[in-house]
Amino acid sequence: MAPAIGNSAVSSNRASAPDQVSSPPDQPLVVIEPSRYWVPLDLRGLWAYRELLYFLTWRDVKVRYKQTLLGAAWAIIQPLLTMIICSLLFARMPGIKSEDMPYPIFAYAGLLPWTFFANAVTASGNSLVGSSSLITKIYFPRIIIPSAAVAAGLVDFALSFLVLIPLMFYYRVQLTPNLLFLPLMIMLVTGLALAIGMWMSALNVKYRDIRYALPFVIQLWFFASPIIYSASVLRGKLKIVLMLNPLTGIIENFRSALVGREMKWTSLAFSAAMTLALLVWSAYAFRRMEKTFADLV
Amino acid sequence: MKPVIKVKGVGKQYRIGGPQLPYQTLRENLSNTLRAPLKKFRRNGQGTFWALRDIDFEVQAGEVVGIIGRNGAGKSTLLKILSRITEPTTGRVELYGRVGSLLEVGTGFHPELTGRENIFLNGAILGMKRSEIERKFDEIVAFAEVDKFIDTPVKRYSSGMFLRLAFAVAAHLDPEILVVDEVLAVGDAGFQRKCLDQMKEVSQHGRTVLFVSHNMPAISRLCPRTVLLNEGTMLEDGPSNQVISSYLQSGLGTTAERKWSDMRKAPGNHIARLVAVRVRTEENETSEAIDIRRPVGIEMEFQVLEPGHVLVPNHKFVNEEGVTIFCATDLDSAWRNRPRPAGRYTSTAWIPGNFLAEGSIIVEAALSTFDPEMIHFDERDAVAFQVVDSRDGDSARGDYAGPMPGVVRPVLDWTTDFAPNEQGDSWPVQ
Numbered sequence: 001m002a003p004a005i006g007n008s009a010v011s012s013n014r015a016s017a018p019d020q021v022s023s024p025p026d027q028p029l030v031v032i033e034p035s036r037y038w039v040p041l042d043l044r045g046l047w048a049y050r051e052l053l054y055f056l057t058w059r060d061v062k063v064r065y066k067q068t069l070l071g072a073a074w075a076i077i078q079p080l081l082t083m084i085i086c087s088l089l090f091a092r093m094p095g096i097k098s099e100d101m102p103y104p105i106f107a108y109a110g111l112l113p114w115t116f117f118a119n120a121v122t123a124s125g126n127s128l129v130g131s132s133s134l135i136t137k138i139y140f141p142r143i144i145i146p147s148a149a150v151a152a153g154l155v156d157f158a159l160s161f162l163v164l165i166p167l168m169f170y171y172r173v174q175l176t177p178n179l180l181f182l183p184l185m186i187m188l189v190t191g192l193a194l195a196i197g198m199w200m201s202a203l204n205v206k207y208r209d210i211r212y213a214l215p216f217v218i219q220l221w222f223f224a225s226p227i228i229y230s231a232s233v234l235r236g237k238l239k240i241v242l243m244l245n246p247l248t249g250i251i252e253n254f255r256s257a258l259v260g261r262e263m264k265w266t267s268l269a270f271s272a273a274m275t276l277a278l279l280v281w282s283a284y285a286f287r288r289m290e291k292t293f294a295d296l297v
Numbered sequence: 298m299k300p301v302i303k304v305k306g307v308g309k310q311y312r313i314g315g316p317q318l319p320y321q322t323l324r325e326n327l328s329n330t331l332r333a334p335l336k337k338f339r340r341n342g343q344g345t346f347w348a349l350r351d352i353d354f355e356v357q358a359g360e361v362v363g364i365i366g367r368n369g370a371g372k373s374t375l376l377k378i379l380s381r382i383t384e385p386t387t388g389r390v391e392l393y394g395r396v397g398s399l400l401e402v403g404t405g406f407h408p409e410l411t412g413r414e415n416i417f418l419n420g421a422i423l424g425m426k427r428s429e430i431e432r433k434f435d436e437i438v439a440f441a442e443v444d445k446f447i448d449t450p451v452k453r454y455s456s457g458m459f460l461r462l463a464f465a466v467a468a469h470l471d472p473e474i475l476v477v478d479e480v481l482a483v484g485d486a487g488f489q490r491k492c493l494d495q496m497k498e499v500s501q502h503g504r505t506v507l508f509v510s511h512n513m514p515a516i517s518r519l520c521p522r523t524v525l526l527n528e529g530t531m532l533e534d535g536p537s538n539q540v541i542s543s544y545l546q547s548g549l550g551t552t553a554e555r556k557w558s559d560m561r562k563a564p565g566n567h568i569a570r571l572v573a574v575r576v577r578t579e580e581n582e583t584s585e586a587i588d589i590r591r592p593v594g595i596e597m598e599f600q601v602l603e604p605g606h607v608l609v610p611n612h613k614f615v616n617e618e619g620v621t622i623f624c625a626t627d628l629d630s631a632w633r634n635r636p637r638p639a640g641r642y643t644s645t646a647w648i649p650g651n652f653l654a655e656g657s658i659i660v661e662a663a664l665s666t667f668d669p670e671m672i673h674f675d676e677r678d679a680v681a682f683q684v685v686d687s688r689d690g691d692s693a694r695g696d697y698a699g700p701m702p703g704v705v706r707p708v709l710d711w712t713t714d715f716a717p718n719e720q721g722d723s724w725p726v727q
Contacts, residue, residue, distance in 0.1 A: 028303075028391035034384055055421040059407055059414075066409045137404040138422055139381035139396075294383040295311065 039287040046141050053144050053151065060123075060152035075156035076163055079111040086111075086228045097230040101259050102171045109255040110227035112160055113189045117247065118218050120153035120190075124197025125214050128205050132297040142290050143283070146201040150194045157186075164258070176260030185254040188275050192246055195278040202289040205297050225251055231267075243267065246274040300393070301474055301505050302356040302379070307388035308529075309349040309374050348374045349529045352388070356507070358473075361500040363520035363537055364509045365544055367552070370526040372509045373478060376400060379507065380476050394473025394505070397424060401478070403463035408452035412443055412462055415451055419466045433469045440495075441465035468495045475499060478509045490700055493519060511657065517541055518700075542586075542685075552681045553585035560600065564674035565664075568606055572598040572641070574662045574679040589686045589693075589706065591650045597662050598643045599674075605636045606666055608673070610644040613661040614653075622653065622704045626665075651693060653684045654706040 065071040083104055091103040098106035124146040128135065131145050204210040225247045234242055242248050249264065249271025256263050349371040356362055364372050377383045379390060380398030405422040406415050416437055420430040438444050441462040443454070451459055477496070493515060500506045500519070510516050516523060516537060523540040525533040533540045553576040557563035563570045575596040578584050587593040597610050611626040627633075627644055662679040665672050686692050693706045 025393055028393050029395065030381070030390075030392040032378060032381060032385060032390035032392070033388075034386055049424075051427050052421045052424075055418050059410065059418055062414070063407060063409050133401075134405050134422065136377075136382065137400045138398065140422065140424070291384040294377065 035291055037288065038284065039290070041283055041287060042141065046143065049140050049144055052140055053148055056144060056148035057151040060148060061155045064152070072156075072159055075159040079108065079115040079160050080163055082111050082115070083108040090228060097233055099230050099232070099255075099261065101173070101261070105167060105171050105173060105259060106230075106255065107228055108164060108167060109258050110225075110251050112157070112164065113185070113251055113254050114222065114225065114227045114247075115160065116153055116157040117189055117193050118222070119156065120150045120193035121197045121200065121218060122214060123153060124149040124193065125200035125204055125210060127197075128201040128293065129208070129211070129297060135297050136294050142293060143198065143286060146198040146286075147194060149201075150190060150197055153193070154190065168258075173259055178257045178260050178263060181253065181257040181263060185250055185257055188250045188272060189247075189254070191279050192250065192271075192275045195275065195282040198286050199278075199282040202286045202293075205293050206289065221245070221247070227251060243270070246271045246278070250275075299358055300355040301358045302354075302393070302507075303389075303391040304352055304354050304379075305389045305391075307349060307352040307375075307378060307385045307390060308347055309371075309378060309383070310345050310347050310386040312345050347386075347529050349378070349385075349526075352531055354524060354531065354534055356505055358393075358505055359500070359503045360522060361506040361508065361520045363516035363523040363540075364507060364526065365511075365516060365523055365541065366526035366532075369528075371529040372526055373400075374529075375526070376476050376478050376507065376509055392474060395424070396474045396476060397467075397470040397472035398476040399423075399467045399470075399478065400476075402460060402467055406451060406459070406463060409450055411450055412438075412447040412454070415462070416466055419463070420470075423467060423470050424472070425470060437462075437465045437469050440468065440491075464492055468492065468499075471499070471504065474505045474507070476507045490702075493700075554583045555680055564676045565599070566673050568603045569599050569601045569608060569664055569673045571662065571664070571674050571676060571679075572600055574598070574660070574676070576660070576680050576682040577645075584682070586683050586685050589651065589653070589655060589684050590691065592647050593650075593653075593682065593684075594645045594647050595660055595662075595680070596643060596645045597664075598641065599664060600641055601637050601639050604639045607634055607668070608632075608637050609665050609667060610646075611663050611665060612646060613663075614648075615659045615661065616654070616656055616704055620704055622658070651708040652705055654701070654703050655684050655686050657681055657683055 065074060068074065070077065086107045087104045090107075091098075127145045127149040128142070134145070135142065200210055200214060204214075224241060224245050226242065231239075231242055231248060231252060249267035249269075252264050253268045253271075255261070352371075352375065364375065366372050374383070376398065377400070378385050379392070380396055380400065382398075382400075403419075405419050407418065410418065416434065417427070417430055421427070438447055441458075441464070443458055443462050446454065446458065451462070454462070475496075496506065496508070496519060506519075508516065508520055520537050522535065523533075523537040524531060525540050525544050533543060554573070555575075556573040557571055560570055560572075563572065565571050573596075575583050575598075576585065576587070577594045577596055578587065579592055579594070595612055597612075599610070601608065609627050611624065613624045614622045616622055625646055627646070629644065659681045660679050661675065661677050663672060663675040665675075686694055688694060688698060690696055693708045694701065
């Protein structure tokens with residue numbers, strides 16, 4: 001045929017041929033059916049997509065501080081400034097106890113896990129709505145989206161940790177074996193952020209009220225957690241609220257592990273149990289709501 | 298041969314208002330629950346519709362199946378169910394292989410990331426392993442022809458470069474089952490052809506492809522078998538040429554005709570308003586499919602509300618690649634430079650046969666006054682039709698069946714002078 005209309009111009013850099021496919025298996029690989037009320041978690045399917053979790057986290061981290069002047073310094077500025085302001089305001093105020101440690105250390109050790117928690121829950125809670133183009137066009141386990149938002153927060157968390165080191169030197173804080181509990185505390189706060197963030201993100205798809213309610217709830221949560229004050233200052237009903245807050249045990253023990261004070265086992269056990277329960281419950285709730293995401297988002 | 302896709306009795310029900318009102322607020326939901334606490338248990342009543350109903354078919358390994366139907370026929374819903382994006386309300390689908398779906402190219406691309414970074418990100422989103430992406434990286438870059446810009450953020454890419462890169466990643470996905478929606482409606486003609494070739498290549502290696510498109514020439518070239526959907530049900534399933542021609546003849550694609558029944562909402566102003574636009578054949582039938590050899594008439598009906606203006610109907614013809622083929626203004630001497638009295642007018646423009654090339658033609662319909670210059674209405678995608686070549690040998694194709702570029706395809710007068718070789722010819726062949 002005439003070269004003018006043949007394919008010769010195209011074939012030069014065509015992609016190489018994919019490998020020949022083997023014959024299909026006897027059992028279906030995937031069965032698609034309307035699901036029942038309780039959907040299994042499908043952890044195996046999640047494992048198969050672990051690289052996607054990595055790439056989405058990496059994207060979030062990479063993109064977060066693009067076109068900002070200060071870049072990743074923002075991760076440090078936020079808790080550092082809050083700590084300085086709180087130190088100026090509260091350090092000498094009667095009634096604010098910092099459990100016989102220097103107030104800046106006390107506050108920063110509380111603000112670290114809190115800032116991570118608050119940012120992770122916010123990012124995660126808005127993550128599904130912000131990924132509508134992905135959700136309506138491509139299949140993958142949806143849980144990866146809020147999880148990646150939490151995981152990306154861990155990078156900022158690690159950065160803000162760097163400030164703590166000179167601070168601890170300056171105030172001559174002794175390191176103790178309690179430090180070994182720190183990874184457990186980080187796991188717990190990550191787990192709790194994931195539980196809340198995942199649940200909020202799914203609700204946000206259906207009820208956009210979440211977007212407006214979430215910042216407010218987080219603000220209240222800040223005051224209901226022993227971050228800038230010590231749990232020991234509260235009495236009565238307020239104390240009960242504080243104790244029911246799963247963050248209380250995590251923040252108190254995070255601080256104890258870091259500064260080498262006595263671990264508070266009761267509150268730790270309560271927080272750990274609560275975090276685990278919330279995580280399981282929230283994962284099932286997410287799976288149940290997941291099937292309507294593409295239709296609603 | 299074994300089936301790799303089994304679809305049994307699949308249906309998808311939506312609540313009316315669901316797709317249009319994409320989300321509810323908590324307050325609405327609470328107040329609805331208070332007002333009608335039992336409503337939750339009577340879901341199957343009014344206020345719902347079936348986007349898909351009782352779909353049954355099987356696809357064998359290595360088959361390439363086209364899915365056609367007009368907008369809203371349920372094609373996209375079917376693809377979304379097969380690619381596990383949304384769940385069916387009834388029925389069951391069994392898939393005997395990994396599914397890769399391409400419902401839109403460039404999903405998940407991030408404008409701030411470089412081409413290189415986006416290849417990895419997009420590959421992972423499409424379900425490729427990192428090692429797999431690394432192995433194919435060079436091929437992807439070469440296919441997309443973006444080597445020089447691979448470390449530039451994609452927000453600085455031209456739209457063509459962006460689409461080439463996006464398709465290149467997707468084209469290198471090799472699942473056993475590939476589900477593709479209309480991605481070929483992008484890019485320039487050369488790149489489209491390359492995409493089609495790549496898809497053909499994929500299917501020749503035993504992979505199963507489901508391909509949704511409005512591009513009938515592409516469907517007929519790629520897919521031996523086609524499924525026709527209409528209003529959520531399967532109307533036909535068979536050899537592509539049969540299904541396509543019955544689809545085009547059935548007038549299911551109403552894009553060949555548009556009417557504005559409510560005069561207040563019709564395009565136009567206080568002087569004139571558009572009533573209807575139609576694509577018709579010489580037999581005066583409204584048709585979406587036009588034989589490449591036959592003339593086609595574009596009929597524009599409009600109401601003149603205010604008398605005394607010189608009005609000129611005019612059209613623009615654009616092909617599926619967005620190329621303007623030509624424009625035309627009404628030259629009918631009866632109304633040329635004559636102010637029109639109020640009333641209903643129907644202007645028809647005839648495009649000769651053997652003029653347009655195969656493919657979709659989108660018609661823009663406008664009504665203008667040139668002095669002083671004024672546009673009364675200008676309806677971009679007013680109607681559309683397909684130019685189809687039945688390949689009987691008497692079109693401009695002759696006996697050639699392959700792809701033929703170009704926006705017009707006239708039948709030319711060819712002449713040949715011939716002088717037979719004779720002994721003692723002055724041009725000896727040794």
